[in-house]
Amino acid sequence: MSSSIALRQARHLTTAAAAAAESASAATISISKAKSKLKAEHDPDKALEIYSSVSDRYISPLSSRYAQEYIVKRLAKSHRFSDIENFLESHKNSPKITQEPFLSSIIRSYGVARMFDHALKIYHQMDDLGTPRSAISFNVLLSACMHSKLYDRVAQLFDEIPVKYGFLPDKVSYGVLIRSYCEMGLPEMAMERFKEMEEKGVEITAVAFTTILHSFYKKGKSDEAERVWNEMVSRGCGPDVGAYNVKIMNIQGSKPEGVKALIEEMSNAGLKPDTISYNYLMTCYCKNQLMDEAQKVYEDLKTNGCNPNAATFRTLIFYLCKKGRFETGYKVFRESVSVHKIPDFITLKYLVEGLVKKSRWRDAKGMSRTVKKKFPPNLVKAWIKLEEDLGLAKVEASDNAKVEASDNAKVEASDNAKVEASDNGVQ
């Protein structure tokens, strides 16, 4: 991007960002509606327009956090850091700035953009802004520091800040500190901190244990991991579902029976396996060429009180394609569309190529239409190129013979309405 364009965008944004943060008068849509609109919007400037048209932006802290972070992520992707600054700093004009959770969301957003210096700056400004401090904003600051990959700085802040401002670190503060040690490849150092937590009466949680457990597995130290697991159990800190999932992750390379056994063990212990647990089982079946069993896990998700997520769809569709089950793959794809969790480009490329290979022209066509509606502009461009390479672009215009050759050929290629209906028709 040339600097003049950047400058123009920055100027444009100064106004747009201010409007977005301050004006509630142009309010037309609700935050929940904005959420789905934002999801489909890849242009940061248009995302800002949506943000500024939301009436109840700050009513639900969780939704407003989502919208704010979303915009920051989009801007960060375009390296528009001064725009991020304008956008986030303008939030200081809101009367809500005296509320710690509101200010914390700005700190978190700076963390998302890897702008840690800005995060630290606003944290220190809290006194001037009239915002009270507790461990909450400190923990968000530590997280921002960790997500900016400044791991040794986390330890430094942990020692300095609570003393300076006169509060005590809590279990979450320790959680972030422990994670930083683990990220540095020092899970032993993380374990060391447990003593200190005990002395200070800070609860040692399953989350902290799980962080360390994961780290030891990652280093290939299974024996150490097992020791951590046993200590967690003997202290009565766990395990919980998350801890089990780390254990499952470590054995999923082996036979499905092991994964199944762990899931049963969880259930017997009164824990409810979640989507991640079942994803591991499903993936394990896929890797062992047991596609019927993998599909069964997917189909039973609902019965087990879980919803498929983006990873479920991506993994299942990928392995279905790998096994040549493109028709089933297409069916699962349509289910992913209906819940707004469509897989990535590579997976869908694999699927559309398979459909074409099997002369499922109508499915390939329908899929293509949906993909172009859902993907960001750069990927749409790549997809159109793919369509051309596959000869898919011509099907609608001239090659009815091809369409009629497919088993669902009753739908005319020009009957767009029908194709669209079939795209969105899966509930």
Next chain:
DNA sequence: ATAGGGTTAG
């Protein structure tokens, strides 16, 4: 209302 656990194959 802030900390942990995942997602193909190259």
